[in-house]
Amino acid sequence: MAKNVGILAMDIYFPPTCVQQEALEAHDGASKGKYTIGLGQECMAFCSEVEDVISMSLTAVTNLLEKYKIDPKQIGRLEVGSETVIDKSKSIKTFLMQIFEKFGNTDIEGVDSTNACYGGTAALFNCVNWVESSSWDGRYGLVVCTDSAVYAEGPARPTGGAAAVVMLVGPDAPVAFESKLRGSHMSHAYDFYKPNLASEYPVVDGKLSQTCYLMALDTCYKCLCSKYEKLEGKQFSLSNADYFVFHSPYNKLVQKSFARLLFNDFMRNASSVDEATKEKLGPFSTLSGDESYQSRDLEKFGALADTMHRQVSQQLAKPLYDAKVQPSTLIPKQVGNMYTASLYAALASLIHNKHSELxxxxxxxxxxxxxxxxxxxxxxxxxxxxxxxxxxxxSVMNVAGKLKSRHEFPPENFVEVMKLMEHRYGAKDFVTSKDSSLLAPGTYYLTEVDSMYRRFYAKKPADVTNCENGSLANGH
Amino acid sequence: MAKNVGILAMDIYFPPTCVQQEALEAHDGASKGKYTIGLGQECMAFCSEVEDVISMSLTAVTNLLEKYKIDPKQIGRLEVGSETVIDKSKSIKTFLMQIFEKFGNTDIEGVDSTNACYGGTAALFNCVNWVESSSWDGRYGLVVCTDSAVYAEGPARPTGGAAAVVMLVGPDAPVAFESKLRGSHMSHAYDFYKPNLASEYPVVDGKLSQTCYLMALDTCYKCLCSKYEKLEGKQFSLSNADYFVFHSPYNKLVQKSFARLLFNDFMRNASSVDEATKEKLGPFSTLSGDESYQSRDLEKFGALADTMHRQVSQQLAKPLYDAKVQPSTLIPKQVGNMYTASLYAALASLIHNKHSELxxxxxxxxxxxxxxxxxxxxxxxxxxxxxxxxxxxxSVMNVAGKLKSRHEFPPENFVEVMKLMEHRYGAKDFVTSKDSSLLAPGTYYLTEVDSMYRRFYAKKPADVTNCENGSLANGH
Incomplete structure (x- = not known):
């Protein structure tokens, strides 16, 4: 069996178009700090009318193959995780096959995996399992996470974002899976879903979704700890990992999550929890998962978690958070919620910030x-x-360069783009502006959707240095 | 590594509501034999207003666990293949978690896999790979293929169908994978897709779709033959397999497909092709895949394939078809196109017809x-x-019993149901008739979709013998 299977290479693409959260706060008439401190977000990327999840993933896959010099014939599996539905039947993966058909390679397994922001993780697990299975043919796997997160006008709008992350999977990887160390929690809930098929916007119960997230976190952590203890014969606690990387709908939830893990260690009486921490956390011991789940008192659970976060994360968890979590938060804070790509953009941030120490x-x-x-x-x-x-x-990801070369839109223009995109979602028979001036060389963009809903894309030449947009040529 | 991984157990569920193709022909004013001979179909199942892909899969999974006496805690992975979108973000898998949460098992990996009728195969491959991987924890995998195929009024409508197939995956299986013997062809095409998000109906280019199917068949067969030859050092031909099971949008395409494989053997000069066959197939040698793909002359390719089918499949391929293909066609002809479930319903038909000889x-x-x-x-x-x-x-599948106990709807009533379902698709805030009288005991059914689009299901008691519907109690 192949050993140390995992991520051999990765790249990230996000739209160069973005809006500052501080400006959006002011524009929306929200209280100062609501988005920047309350949500913990700094900036938000969004797709303009020439970009979508297909163009972003075409760009990301092409870039990865070129920059790591991978022969497209050497790809034996390609999977996509996404919750941004452009077609309910035809997978995004089939659009990406255009890249490989040119090279005569159509023997590439894998389709799209779907469940909200988790699809990318499902695709990644599938790809790793493939490499370890008897059906592996020795070639590389490729996993794409691509999403555009947009919300109706209102309190959820600042939690949008957009990106595509692509990862090359194979044996002897610098980012290798410890496959036995894994805990899942899957359940039937209506916290965030997309039942309004004609609209790009989700139905969201923000409070419930946060509670579901934290409860799932608890359960997964307990499951992982218990598996570790069975395997290793000793307790697992926060001290057994160097970094924690969270799916990040907005940064504040990541802060809460880490505090919650510390609380779990306290409840499990982990030896790594010191006396001062135990004293401070004592009052919250009624927040024990089992009780709050059974009573189904979600609101109480949420309120207590909030209180604990305020008191605990600022005092007790803060130094640990700064060391173990903060390095992975850069891109999610700067780009926003990228749904399936969010977790892997956080991993990319960690590599960006700590590469030499990992x-x-x-x-x-x-x-x-x-x-x-x-x-x-x-x-x-x-x-x-x-x-x-x-x-x-x-070096390939060039995160700093990509962030630096973005184009900030005033909130008014961002709102205009959102309005146009509402009309465009699910529509046919239109051409876009075909304006690629803001895009980096080598970026794919949407040119037309014909009367049969067929989508056409063009690629901005990769080899031309655009004099008028010099910063882009550097940035991307 | 686990050995002989594959399908340990399976079950199939299809709605008891159906319409005869002969009656539909007459109702639609189609020429006699257009659906029954032209398409090769006999009957078509459809979901009434109390059934959908979620209820069908709840029923199928519950039945499998009960009938094979599987402890729900022994399931470690659950994956769904479907192209029937009820929610664009929340997976069907999460609905099925209700079955397992009751038993305290939420540590179950896997989500939904999507690409038209292929999602079930992707899910099955993923599940098999998981069992062979280092992340396998010794428990069973469960794969669900569930779809409701409906078409707008017109020529495609008789190619509908509905079903859910569920398969238990693990080592030492009676239906084991030969994982090295596999060829894929994946490509960007607009033959059948669902870009009109508010409608349940697809956009279909029927002619193109048939051509794409046959071209993909050619390419996959060549790929599989070439892999076999590399592994075994000898030629692969139709004589090396006992049965061929095809995805079946309608039976005529399955007949054509088998003729096409015979033609491939002829073109590859397979030793199994006799002189008489070579002579008959000579005139069609311009139908060589490579040429027709390069010229992109799809129409010509399709026309020649039709001609060849008419002349060849009736004469040369017929005896071979009867022996190697026909036993797998029962359910697809009786139930219709079940999309992701179609191929596995064909496999179920083969087991039903040939169990003692397999x-x-x-x-x-x-x-x-x-x-x-x-x-x-x-x-x-x-x-x-x-x-x-x-x-x-x-014995568990009881295919004959299920087919016998169905309720034939007159075409007028079928059309009425389709009209109601058009309104219901993507709708909220309604209750169904809650009429489960036609359903077998133990069947789940939809009762309500609330104002937040949340779906509610009930289960018809399993242990009560319904005196008024005695045939159902036997049949299911």
Missing amino acids: DGKRVVLFSYGSGLTATMFSLKLSEGRHPFSLSNIL | DGKRVVLFSYGSGLTATMFSLKLSEGRHPFSLSNIL
Whole structure:
């Protein structure tokens, strides 16, 4: 069986069009700090009328193959995780086949995986399992997470975002799975869903969704701890992992989540929890998962979790958070919720911020998709060998450059784009502006949807340095 | 690594409501034989207003667990393949979690896989790979294929159908995968797709879809043959498999497909093709795949394939078809196109018809999903051990009983149901008739969709023998 299977290489694409959360706060008439401190978000990327989940993933896959010099014939599996539905039957994966058909490679397994923000994790697990299975043919797997998160006008709108992350999967990876160290929690819930088929916007019960997230986190952590203890014969606690990476709908929830894990260690009487912490957490011991789940008193659970977060995360968890979580929060805070891509954009942030310190480190990730599906799982990092090394991943992703070369839209223009996109969603028989001036060289963009709903894309030439947009040529 | 991983157990559910194709022909004013001979279909099942893909899969999963006496805690993975979208974000898998949550089992990986009729195959492959991977925890996998195929009034309407197939996956299976014997063809095409998000009906280019299907079949077969030859050092031809099972949008395409495979053997100069066949097929050698693909002359390709089918399948392929294909066509002809469930309903038909003769036999399956994704793969059958034996699968599925106890609707009433379902698709805030009188005991049915689009289901008591519907109590 193939060993140390995991992520060999990765890249991230997000639209260069964005809006500052501070400006959006003012525009929306929200209280100062509501989005920036209350949600913990800084900036939000969005697709303009020439971009969508298909164009973003065409760009990301093409970039990865080129930058890591991967022969398209060497891809044996390609899977997509997404919850942004453009077609209810035809997968995004089939659009991406255009890249490989040119090279005569159509023998590529895999389709799209769907459940809210979790689809990318499902695709990644599937791809890793494939490499470890008897059906593996020795080629690479490719996993794409691509989403555009948009919300109706109102309190959820600032929690949007858009991106595509692509990951190359194979053996002897610098980002390797510890496959036995994994706990899932899957359940039937209506916290966030998309039953209004004609609308791009979800139906969201924000409070319920936060509670579901935290409950799933508890259950997954307990499950992972119990598996670790069975395997290793000793207790698992926060001290057993170097970094924790969370699915990030907005940063405040990530802060709460980490405080919640600390609370779990306290409840499990973990030896790593010191006396001062025990004293401070004592009053919250009624917040024990089992009780609150059984009573189904979600509101009480949510309120207590909020209180605990305010008191605990600022005092007790803060130093640990800064060390173990903060390095993974850069892109999610700057780009927003990228749904399936969100967790892997956080992993990319960790590599961006800590690349030289990651060799030998354990990273625990928490993936959550409303509805609901959740898994906590563990990765073991090593520097790896070029081109599949953490330092090369860092250099290819060029996160700082991509963030720097973005174009900030005033909130008014952002709202205009959202209005246009509402009309365009599910529509046919239109051409776009075909304006690629804001896009980096090599970026795909939507040109037309014909009367049969067929979608056409063009690619901005990759080799031309656009003089008028010099920063883009550097940035991307 | 786990050995002989595959299907341990299976069950099928289809609605008891159906319409005869002969009656539909007359009602639609179609020429006599258009549906029954032209399409090769006999009867078509459809969901009435109390059934949908969620209720059908709740029923199928519950039945399988009960009939094979599987402890719900012993399920470690659950995956769904479907192209019938009720919610664009929340997976059907999360609805099925209700069955397992009752038993305290929420640690169940897997979500929904999507690409037209291929999603079930993707889910099955994922599940098999999981059992062979290092992340397998020793429990069973469960794969559900569930779809309701409905078409707008017009020529495609008689190609509908509805069903859910459920398969238990694990090692030492009576239906085991030969994982190295597999060829895929995936490509970007607009043959059948669902871009009109508010409508349940697809956009279909029937002619193109047939051509895409046959081209994908050619490519997959070539790929599988070439892999076999590399592995075994000898040629693969139709004579190397005992049965061929095809995804069946309608039976005529299955007939054409088998003729096409024979033609492939002829073009590859397979030793199994006799002189008489070579002579008859000579005139069609311009139908060579490579040429027709390059010229992109799809219409010509389709026309020639039609001609060849008429001349060849009736004469040359017919005896072989009767022996190697016909036994798998029962349910698809009686129930219609079940999309993701179609291929596995065909496999169920084969087990139903040939159970006692299958020990040691090789079955080659062809899975096709428009858009397009296709794989040809091989299974090795053995009798197995109770409860995971072919004879027990036969007895649990009770195909004959289920077919016999159906309720034929006059075409007028079928059309009425379709009209009601058009209004109900994507709708909220309604209650159904809650009429379960036509359903078998133990069947789930839809009772309500509330103002927040939340769906509610009830289960018809399983232990009560319904005196007024005695046939149902036997049949299901």
